[in-house]
Amino acid sequence: MATRQEADSLLAIAREYYVSGFGRGDAFHERPGAIIESADGHYAVDINGTRLFDTETCASACYLGFGRPEVMQALQEEMARIPCTTPLFVPTAPLLKLGEKLASISPGNLKYSVFSANGTDATEGAIKITRQYWKVMGRAGKYKVLHRVPGDYHGMSLSMVSASGHTFRRSPYEPLMAGFIPFHAPNCYRCPFEKSMPDCQLFCARELEKVIQFEDPETIACVITENTNTGLGIVPPPPGYMQLISEICSRYGVLLVADEIITGIAKTGAWFESEKHGFVPDILCIGKAISAGCGALAVTHLSENIGRVLVECSNLHHGFTYGGLGYLAAAGLAGIAYVEEHNLLERARQIEAFMGARLGVLAAQSPVVGDVRMTGAIQGIELVRDKATKSKFDDPWEVASFISQVGREHGVLLSCQFPHYGNIITMYLPLTSTDDELAMVCDSIEDATRRVEQRYR
Ligand SMILES: Cc1ncc(COP(=O)(O)O)c(C=O)c1O
Structure with missing residues (x-):
């Protein structure tokens, strides 16, 4: 793991010399998992030593996890x-x-x-x-x-x-x-x-x-x-x-x-x-x-x-x-x-069923979960301030950052990729995810939505 000094130095280099091609500014460096030091299986470790179950899987490229x-x-x-x-x-x-x-x-x-x-x-x-x-x-x-x-x-x-x-x-x-x-x-x-x-x-x-x-x-x-x-x-x-x-x-x-x-x-x-x-x-x-x-x-x-x-x-x-x-x-x-x-076509369907069941209950109960959408292991959870009007949060960028911070507490990388369209948690889950890992992701989303409800509604 990088020492505090090395991590600070990398952050300083990123701020001084790096331009993201994905429209991300300086604030992004605060996100957990913003600079990755190593990745193995379903987990990425960032320069601060935070180990995260990676729901982004390199925009779905690492669909079998890292380093299979x-x-x-x-x-x-x-x-x-x-x-x-x-x-x-x-x-x-x-x-x-x-x-x-x-x-x-x-x-x-x-x-x-x-x-x-x-x-x-x-x-x-x-x-x-x-x-x-x-x-x-x-x-x-x-x-x-x-x-x-x-x-x-x-x-x-x-x-x-x-x-x-x-x-x-x-x-x-x-x-x-x-x-x-x-x-x-x-x-x-x-x-x-x-x-x-x-x-x-x-x-x-x-x-x-x-x-x-x-x-x-x-x-x-x-x-x-x-x-x-x-x-x-x-x-x-x-x-x-x-x-x-x-x-x-x-x-x-x-x-x-x-x-x-x-x-x-x-x-x-x-x-x-x-x-x-x-x-x-x-x-x-x-x-x-x-x-x-x-x-x-x-x-x-x-x-x-x-x-x-x-x-x-x-x-x-x-x-x-x-x-x-x-x-x-x-x-x-x-x-x-x-x-x-490993019959992973079937596993993708199981992942959809598992997540659909848990997140479907959440959507029914939570006043901020507007819509849950999925196609196999590719999934989106749209959060809204008011379910009746489907209104978005006043500052979707801040809500997105808060969701990522809550995810970090659970050891899960939670990401709202395009706050331009509101707060939609997007996930590309590895097809090799275990049920325990999926449950951990659901726990983190449940906690994040509950705390978003308390803080931003
Ligand atoms: C649907 C779709 N088309 C095209 C692209 C572009 O692919 P690349 O980033 O490899 O150029 C992407 C990348 O995210 C994508 O998701």
Whole structure:
């Protein structure tokens, strides 16, 4: 553990030299777990020696915890075999095998893989590929990208900021790129159309059809969407919504890109969340857990039809020097094998049931728990000052910080990621979490909500 002096020195360095790329200022350094010294299994230890059950799991990348031995062994063996090669020029065996494996676990006719480094590369690649596909098909006028707001997050490059739905991430970089057209994301707890299920008959999905008609389908390349809107604080789509979106896209000849960078690989209780919602996208973007938390690897996974068109035209230009390192693919394959051997798809569903039962009781009893939402091990708990009006707390940043401090007392990292949208505790629980650990997380949330109620209502 760092001595007090070392910890203070690191904090001073962070304040003097470091700029967070996630919009976090100096105050963030006060949060437990703000600078991590070590991580092992389900726990991270910060420079103050605080050991925390990590509900963030590196934004879900470490879905099997930190340093899973089977994963580390595969990583190290492959790293020793080929320390570095650029997949921009040539692939390695694990990368090819990972592509084959993905084709076997992804839904429908999804088959070909274009590898890259970050999730942003994969989503941006998807947009490039939809445009290129339509050009090759002789329909060059189809270039527009339809995307959901608010929330849906697709990455940090200029085009992916243009396709994403966070005002606070868009406005500093305006003017954004042309041809990106927003439509409303569903949010049954705070419906943008002030309607409610089932009377609304999925008005939000049907709005897409109107946007497509208005923009002219002959100008539209694709719709890009998350399934569960993680960027809005884990908001799953209403039943039937994604199917209807998919149906509308195929009716109008618009490709559908599902961004499963964060939900992909078992976390939702299915290999991919799209399966749960009963549709097959034309392109599926996968990142984070694809390397089992070992480094930057991502995939733009294509339907057989689109992939064949690209292979035949031999002119795809979307690759990166480090975009598809073999040892990361080996680690990802070991992660997938671990999921299969330990039946972790089922475990993700158990985690949802366990947490749903405990937090469902809390939601019924607590005057500040407005909504509990989950898709497998990815979960959000929305706190409000007044349940009747759904009003937010006066200073969501302070409430967020208080919740993290209470979490620390329980040895749990509790995080409200986007206080811009209120106080939503967001969690990406490891699929290997034990019931005792889940109970500990629930205890910490119960205590935090009780104390928020006493202090801020
Ligand atoms: C849904 C989604 N898409 C894209 C990205 C971008 O991925 P990366 O940070 O690896 O570029 C993220 C990252 O959080 C994400 O959650």
